[in-house]
Amino acid sequence: xxxxxxxxxxxxxxxxxxxxxxxxxxxxxxxxxxxxxxxxxxxxxxxxxxxxxxxxxxxxxxxxxxxxxxxxxxxxxxxxxxxxxxxxxxxxxxxxxxxxxxxxxxxxxxxxxxxxxxxxxxxxxxxxxxxxxxxxxxxxxxxxxxxxxxxxxxxxxxxxxxxxxxxxxxxxxxxxxxxxxxxxxxxxxxxxxxxxxxxxxxxxxxxxxxxxxxxx
Amino acid sequence: xxxxxxxxxxxxxxxxxxxxxxxxxxxxxxxxxxxxxxxxxxxxxxxxxxxxxxxxxxxxxxxxxxxxxxxxxxxxxxxxxxxxxxxxxxxxxxxxxxxxxxxxxxxxxxxxxxxxxxxxxxxxxxxxxxxxxxxxxxxxxxxxxxxxxxxxxxxxxxxxxxxxxxxxxxxxxxxxxxxxxxxxxxxxxxxxxxxxxxxxxxxxxxxxxxxxxxxxxxxxxxxxxxxxxxxxxxxxxxxxx
Numbered sequence: 001x002x003x004x005x006x007x008x009x010x011x012x013x014x015x016x017x018x019x020x021x022x023x024x025x026x027x028x029x030x031x032x033x034x035x036x037x038x039x040x041x042x043x044x045x046x047x048x049x050x051x052x053x054x055x056x057x058x059x060x061x062x063x064x065x066x067x068x069x070x071x072x073x074x075x076x077x078x079x080x081x082x083x084x085x086x087x088x089x090x091x092x093x094x095x096x097x098x099x100x101x102x103x104x105x106x107x108x109x110x111x112x113x114x115x116x117x118x119x120x121x122x123x124x125x126x127x128x129x130x131x132x133x134x135x136x137x138x139x140x141x142x143x144x145x146x147x148x149x150x151x152x153x154x155x156x157x158x159x160x161x162x163x164x165x166x167x168x169x170x171x172x173x174x175x176x177x178x179x180x181x182x183x184x185x186x187x188x189x190x191x192x193x194x195x196x197x198x199x200x201x202x203x204x205x206x207x208x209x210x211x212x213x214x215x216x
Numbered sequence: 217x218x219x220x221x222x223x224x225x226x227x228x229x230x231x232x233x234x235x236x237x238x239x240x241x242x243x244x245x246x247x248x249x250x251x252x253x254x255x256x257x258x259x260x261x262x263x264x265x266x267x268x269x270x271x272x273x274x275x276x277x278x279x280x281x282x283x284x285x286x287x288x289x290x291x292x293x294x295x296x297x298x299x300x301x302x303x304x305x306x307x308x309x310x311x312x313x314x315x316x317x318x319x320x321x322x323x324x325x326x327x328x329x330x331x332x333x334x335x336x337x338x339x340x341x342x343x344x345x346x347x348x349x350x351x352x353x354x355x356x357x358x359x360x361x362x363x364x365x366x367x368x369x370x371x372x373x374x375x376x377x378x379x380x381x382x383x384x385x386x387x388x389x390x391x392x393x394x395x396x397x398x399x400x401x402x403x404x405x406x407x408x409x410x411x412x413x414x415x416x417x418x419x420x421x422x423x424x425x426x427x428x429x430x431x432x433x434x435x436x437x438x439x440x441x442x443x444x445x446x447x448x449x450x451x452x453x454x455x456x457x
Binding site for chain 1: 247327328452
């Protein structure tokens with residue numbers, strides 16, 4: 001019998017927008033509440049992100065076993081790997097579902113890409129797209145599939161907004177318009193500010209308020 | 217119905233199997249092969265490569281590995297399916313899996329094979345052997361390694377065996393040329409010339425291997441094996457090995 005499906009959250013965004021750091025903030029919060037998470041990290045060129053998360057979250061903090069952080073190479077095609085042909089990612093997800101039934105959630109980080117990234121619904125049940133303020137406050141207004149279609153838009157690095165001339169109120173207003181009212185959260189992934197709100201959305205919209213599974 | 221449509225339906229030389237051939241040979245078909253370079257990325261870091269080098273690289277692969285190993289496995293898996301012989305199919309699966317020496321290559325082949333099977337099961341009308349093979353995988357009796365899965369799905373889709381071999385070797389060739397393009401070794405027109413010029417090698421390799429008995433399966437390319445091991449160990453890379 002095929003194993004039960006574990007809820008999956010896809011996290012996409014441009015290179016350097018803070019995808020990895022957002023995961024490094026989300027996992028400890030979920031872990032403190034008893035939720036067990038597996039991580040798949042799609043890297044464009046190196047294994048750096050997967051190795052960093054493995055070291056920070058598994059080896060140093062012991063929040064999950066090291067084998068639950070899995071790196072996937074994408075042949076230079078980060079959006080293909082999560083949308084047009086998610087075969088390799090789906091295989092890894094299915095392996096996790098088969099070996100680690102106790103997991104409550106699987107986080108899938110896409111490789112850094114452009115604003116047209118979206119996740120195949122076959123791969124991710126919920127899609128978080130993350131941008132940062134350094135592109136200027138015009139970013140949400142310029143649209144793009146990722147910004148418009150994601151379930152939750154996260155705008156990162158709000159602490160440096162004054163230094164790059166980005167007005168967060170303009171970003172909030174434009175995001176609301178282009179996303180037809182779907183939620184946007186402002187965060188500083190470096191300090192964790194705002195990340196609790198991201199976790200609240202995951203618990204409400206992906207885990208549907210369920211308690212952590214029993215088991216390991 | 218237009219005149220052209222009538223002509224197409226009246227032409228007995230084309231049928232649904234031709235559509236299946238086009239579908240499986242399209243690089244758009246989702247098996248994840250675009251993410252592998254088969255060691256080319258490691259080789260490209262050792263020395264500057266030309267289009268001639270890419271042709272030689274693919275030719276060596278086809279003649280020393282893909283032909284005698286994968287094509288042979290595909291042909292035998294195809295025949296096992298046509299005879300509904302699950303026992304021999306599982307033996308072929310086991311042999312091919314253990315012939316893949318490099319762990320990352322072995323894992324990638326299993327992942328691609330499983331996804332190929334899952335995809336074709338979703339639309340094939342002839343599901344019996346597809347399901348039997350998939351159940352064997354779920355129960356840990358088979359791996360679903362790519363060339364065997366390919367033989368199973370092409371048999372289910374009634375694609376002629378030799379054409380199944382052609383699709384497989386053509387797909388392998390295109391995946392390496394695609395990797396060469398993304399690595400900046402070839403430009404787009406050179407890539408198409410490489411594929412075109414390798415046509416006779418692909419044809420000959422299929423004819424030499426598709427009917428080879430499974431007991432005579434072989435592969436020998438130690439230099440390629442070493443390249444794959446080097447690639448597997450690389451810290452910074454774009455491709456799965």
